[in-house]
Amino acid sequence: MEKIAVKEEWRQRALITAEEYQAWYRRSVEDPDGFWAEHGKRIDWMKPFTKVKNTSFAPDVSIKWFEDGTLNVSANCIDRHLEERGDAVAILWEGDNPAESRKITYRELHENVCRMANVLKSRGVKRGDRVTIYMPMIPESAFAMLACARIGAIHSVVFGGFSPDSLANRIEDARSSVLITADEGLRGGRKVPLKKNADKAIEIAGKAGQKVETVLMIRRTGGDVGFAEGRDLWWHEARETVEATCAPEEMGAEDPLFILYTSGSTGKPKGVLHTSGGYLVWASITHHYIFDYRPGEIYWCAADIGWVTGHTYILYGPLANGATTVMFEGIPNYPDASRLWQVVDKHKVNIIYMAPTAIRALMGAGDSFVTSTSRESLRQLGTVGEPINPEAWLWYYRVVGDERCPIVDTYWQTETGGTLITPLPGVTDLKPGSATLPFFGVQPQLVDSEGTVLEGATSGNLCIVDSWPGQMRTVYGDHERFVQTYFSTYKGKYFTGDGCRRDEDGYYWITGRVDDVINVSGHRMGTAEVESALVSHPAVAEAAVVGYPHDLKGQGIYCYVTLLDGEEPTDELKKSLIAHVREEIGPIASPDKIQFAPGLPKTRSGKIMRRILRKIAEDDFGALGDTSTLADPTVVEDLVEHRQNRR
Ligand code: WTA
Secondary structure (H helix, E strand, O other), X not given: OOOEOOOHHHHXXXXXXXXXXXXHHHHHHHOHHHHHHHHHHHOOOOEOOOOOEEEEOOOOOEEEEOOOOEEOHHHHHHHHHHHHHOOOEEEEEEOOOOOOEEEEEHHHHHHHHHHHHHHHHHOOOOOOOEEEEEOOOOXXXXXXXXXXXXXXXXXXXXXXXXXXXXXXXXXXXXOOOEEEEEOOEEEOOEEEOHHHHHHHHHHHHHHOOXXXXXXXXXXXXXXXXXXXXXXEEEHHHHHHHOOOOOOOOOEEOOOEEEEEEEOOOOOOOEEEXXXXXXXXHHHHHHHHHHOOOOOOOEEEEOOOOOOHHHHHHHHHHHHHOOOEEEEEOOOOOOOOOOHHHHHHHHHOOOEEEEOHHHHHHHHHHOOHHHHOOOOOOOOEEEEEOOOOOHHHHHHHHHHHOOOOOOEEEEEOOHHHOOOOEOOOOOOOOEOOOOOEOEOOOOOXXXXXXXXXXXXXXXXEEEEEOOOXXXXXXXXXXXXXXXXXXXXXXXXXXXXXXXXXXXXXXXOEEEEEEOOOEEEEOOEEEEHHHHXXXXXXXXXXXXXXXXXXXXXXXXXXXXEEEXXXXXXXXXXXXXXXXXXXXXXHOOHHHOOOEEEEOOOOOEEOOOXXXXXXXXXXXXXXXXXXXXXXXXXXXXXXXXHHHOOOOOO
16 A cells, blocks of 8 residues: 655644654653643643543543543633634634624633523533533534533533434433523525424433423524423523623533443443543644644534534634634535535635545545635645545545645544544654554554454454543443443453554554444444334334445445234335334434345344344355354345345
8 A cells, every 4th residue: 555655844844753753652651640741731720630640441440630630621612712812713603505604703602602601500500410412513502512511511412413212312311401402403405303303302301201491492594493481492582681701610620521422332322421621631632733733723623513523623622722613514515515625715724624424425426526626725634433445535635635735534432532543744654544653642452352462463453551531431320331341341451342453564454343333424323223223113023233335434224124924025114114213313324225034144042143144235145154053044045135235
């Protein structure tokens, strides 16, 4: 594979040299206390910490950073910039409609966040309370998150594309009695019925015993939505009734900042809990060095605030660093496939960070959508969320970046708070498809399935052997699940769930999940969640779901469905199943392929052999391996004969 060496122009503007990277990295793992004592000071503390690292992965799992320090995250993201940059733009909002944009300065951000904090307080919200946020991509989403941080409430953002059921589950699990939402969202010219969904979710949660007492509503489209007297209130009205300042609450470094639900191999989505001090240090330092951010630059992370990428790299990292962060309400192909690059030209964007799935889709639309724009303001590109194939990487590099801009392929997870493995621009030589080398303080290790540590150029399961400040602290309300999920497969190590190759230069190449998690267009999903949605359909007896390679989405969702006796396997029923899954989880979980299967391959003890199902879904049934342990080997023939994915 070709290597793209650091160019002289990149090296000249880099924050550190390649030698410094080596030296800093070495110190960060040999003397983490010293390294992080120094870098922990990049944020403002109300009471400085005296302890730095206090972490253990075994026998007990306990993770604390900067534990005796106190701070307020919103003050770090807003107040401390007011003197120097009060009139600089904090949030540069680009609407779904190309004619709409808004600029929110740090001073305006301060006022809005304080007012929203005061509105929440007026409804009795206090430290430690959980506030659910179900919002479109509008600046008020940022106000809401920062308002929570200001008063010490814990936000739980639920992606606006999730269904009422998914929202209800998250409200229940977080035991949240406050919801912030909007009348409707707007994406690609289409309305998203947020308040309507929220009303349904509140009803479902209510039946399960979780009452929502306050709904703060933002008016976005002006659409006609219900209003529950005593429970609902409009932001544009409430904001006028409260004061424009609100003192930031003094929080402990280990006080929770937010919960964000994410999918795993088993069970319902887990509430990943991040705390205040370590998370903010990690968000800020990674944003600074990975994007080589300089004051005054326009930085755009084209993710949704409902995912961790939006939390860390639209909101907390950039604002902690006093950046101008772009927030985009729309989608890359509306009004046409030129939109992102038009926005780049309109706002003179310097740095853009996006998902490989969008890059592949835009690559498919043709180069002219890109080359018809200037993009001369761009100096750096980034990707996140899934492995990027070298072809898409090279297209991004050549066509979008005109071979001028280094690409940072950043590997990380909801659980890790921020990036773990990434090149640093002007420092690291690039290889298309590789996330390259670990960030400061991150110690990757590859192990085989028995847990034996593998050295040198090899492939294995990716673990991280010691803690870093941005690491999640627990699963909300279920520490045992945290320990079981991440630290029990390989005792004493954090297991990422990803497979990975390390090459002769020590570069890491993430190969994708090795557990029952699939990554569809950069959205993470548990196959078990889709299965449970399918079996809740009245015609279904049993279902097994696997991922399969998909040109645009990275992975597609392939469902094997066994019907109840008497049900007819028709195309109509397929449609009904797809609609049902969308309804249960949300459109992002739409099945791509459904195969009606009279039986599923099971061992004699009744365990579904997913390895076989994956192979058939990949259209690679020549390599099914040993099927002799199956209870009924003939089911495999039927599955192969009726497979839905033929390459
Ligand atoms: C995958 C998103 C390859 C990986 C920040 C991980 C990646 C999962 C990359 C986490 C990358 C993320 N290269 N794979 N640069 N970035 N992944 O929690 O499988 O939504 O475990 O966090 O995405 O997804 P999550």
